[in-house]
Amino acid sequence: MLNILSFLFGLVSLVIVIPATIPFLGWANWLALPLIVIGIIVGQLSSSNSGRNFNLIVLLIAVIRLSLGGGIL
Template sequence: MLNILSILIGLVALLLAIPSFLPLLGMGNWLVGVIALIGIAVGALSSKKGGRNFCLIVLVIAILRLMLGGGLV
């Protein structure tokens, strides 16, 4: 059950990350990072690792976009 919840949290974070790729909306990746971290924590409590790994991928995407934009844009 926690794995499914972690996947759902990861999907929400991924949907919020899509508009954050546009210029001047990159600060949304900070929110995506926090949501993905919550998904990772929930996924760590699960016996399966799929949801946790999905949230890790979303977090890496958000961090890479933040690095490209200098942290703000």
């Protein structure tokens, strides 16, 4: 059950992160980061790691986009 909840946090975060790859929408990644961290924590508590791994991939996408935009753009 926790794995499914972790996937849901990851999907909601991914819906925020994908449009945030457009220039001048990078600030939306800052909204997604707390959801991603919550998803990682919930995924760590579950018996399976697939939800946690999905959230880590979404986190990687968000962090790369933030680093390319200088953290703001």
